[in-house]
Amino acid sequence: MAQLINPEEKRSIVIIGAGSIVNDAHLPAYRLAGFEVAGIFDLDQAKAGLTSKKFGIPRVCHTLADLVDLAHGKNCVYDMALPASAIISTLAQLPNDSGILIQKPMGENLTDARQILHICHEKRLTAGINFQLRHAPNVVAARKMIDEGQIGEVHDIEVRINVFTPWNNWKFLFDIPRVEILYHSIHYIDLIRSFMGDPQSVYAKTIKHPKMLELASTKSSIILDYGEAKRATINTNHGHEFGPEKQESFVKIEGTEGAIKMQLGVNLNYPKGLPDTFEYSIISEGQSWQTLDVNGNWFIEAFPGPMAGLMKKVKNPDYTYINSVEDAIHTMEVVEASHLSSDRGGTKLSEI
Numbered sequence: 001m002a003q004l005i006n007p008e009e010k011r012s013i014v015i016i017g018a019g020s021i022v023n024d025a026h027l028p029a030y031r032l033a034g035f036e037v038a039g040i041f042d043l044d045q046a047k048a049g050l051t052s053k054k055f056g057i058p059r060v061c062h063t064l065a066d067l068v069d070l071a072h073g074k075n076c077v078y079d080m081a082l083p084a085s086a087i088i089s090t091l092a093q094l095p096n097d098s099g100i101l102i103q104k105p106m107g108e109n110l111t112d113a114r115q116i117l118h119i120c121h122e123k124r125l126t127a128g129i130n131f132q133l134r135h136a137p138n139v140v141a142a143r144k145m146i147d148e149g150q151i152g153e154v155h156d157i158e159v160r161i162n163v164f165t166p167w168n169n170w171k172f173l174f175d176i177p178r179v180e181i182l183y184h185s186i187h188y189i190d191l192i193r194s195f196m197g198d199p200q201s202v203y204a205k206t207i208k209h210p211k212m213l214e215l216a217s218t219k220s221s222i223i224l225d226y227g228e229a230k231r232a233t234i235n236t237n238h239g240h241e242f243g244p245e246k247q248e249s250f251v252k253i254e255g256t257e258g259a260i261k262m263q264l265g266v267n268l269n270y271p272k273g274l275p276d277t278f279e280y281s282i283i284s285e286g287q288s289w290q291t292l293d294v295n296g297n298w299f300i301e302a303f304p305g306p307m308a309g310l311m312k313k314v315k316n317p318d319y320t321y322i323n324s325v326e327d328a329i330h331t332m333e334v335v336e337a338s339h340l341s342s343d344r345g346g347t348k349l350s351e352i
């Protein structure tokens with residue numbers, strides 16, 4: 001993996017939460033990037049203990065206060081990977097002027113997100129939200145190609161996810177009013193914003209699967225409205241239980257001069273995943289699809305990115321941190337608009 005930060009920017013990390021994402025992605029990715037983890041805390045001490053053994057983390061802290069002491073002594077940054085409902089109360093216990101990376105989503109709704117932003121500003125935290133898809137190797141390659149003008153003006157982005165997701169992995173999702181958009185499609189909303197900016201408005205419908213009625217929603221259709229000749233769409237179905245042959249997980253970006261199609265392999269066999277891919281077609285090069293080797297996948301190669309950015313931002317306040325809470329709040333606005341659109345419903349036939 002390429003050097004992500006300079007030695008003088010490097011900080012040790014302390015982790016709050018020892019759940020699946022920390023074990024499956026954060027810690028393997030930090031090992032890959034050469035980031036040092038000094039300690040870990042989880043309300044479930046057995047999980048913290050097992051995680052520390054598995055990854056050789058030197059300290060398991062029994063309280064959050066112990067972790068804060070450890071972080072202070074070693075000048076660490078925080079890495080928080082908790083259910084969204086636990087973010088505000090945990091943030092409130094962290095010392096002023098800390099650096100912290102918070103797993104997405106930024107709270108359970110926009111009211112939470114605004115409060116999180118307020119706490120970050122009040123405590124002068126340098127803070128980011130872990131929208132790491134922006135750092136996936138195929139996404140980085142797409143951004144380079146777009147910035148170089150190779151596909152012309154981007155006017156259409158389509159995200160299509162037709163997979164079978166093991167929702168039982170996340171017990172905390174079963175009691176909450178917002179699931180699919182807030183916990184999953186949020187990644188694509190954030191990604192689309194990173195390419196197209198903020199939409200003017202949103203049309204959305206998020207619904208249940210008849211075999212998963214206990215989850216608030218597991219399928220969504222979202223249209224991000226960018227005006228007359230530009231749009232983005234996200235279509236997700238996490239209940240496709242008919243074998244891998246017809247499963248799909250891709251982002252397609254169309255420009256005036258070419259197009260890019262990327263497979264997001266992790267969704268196809270979460271969290272183990274299939275490989276990510278990158279294909280492109282450029283009109284002036286004969287409209288034939290080419291493959292680019294992108295060396296790595298969203299899971300796990302994207303995960304060092306938001307942490308490296310945080311370390312850079314802590315060292316240099318002028319650094320443009322693409323995963324900052326100040327940017328992430330706008331992704332939460334689009335998530336909120338999507339849920340509101342879904343609640344309000346479409347144009348009723350009885351009214352026309």
Ligand SMILES: NC(=O)c1ccc[n+]([C@@H]2O[C@H](COP(=O)([O-])OP(=O)(O)OC[C@H]3O[C@@H](n4cnc5c(N)ncnc54)[C@H](O)[C@@H]3O)[C@@H](O)[C@H]2O)c1
Nearest residue numbers: 017018019020021042043044081082083084086103104105
């Ligand atoms: N960025 C991604 O691609 C991605 C992928 C999966 C999950 N996530 C996010 O990561 C977060 C955690 O997900 P997960 O899959 O690891 O869930 P998980 O249920 O496996 O783990 C959550 C852990 O948090 C602990 N915990 C809960 N409240 C706590 C508190 N107040 N203090 C300390 N520990 C506490 C639990 O004991 C548990 O071990 C979620 O917000 C989820 O959205 C992000």
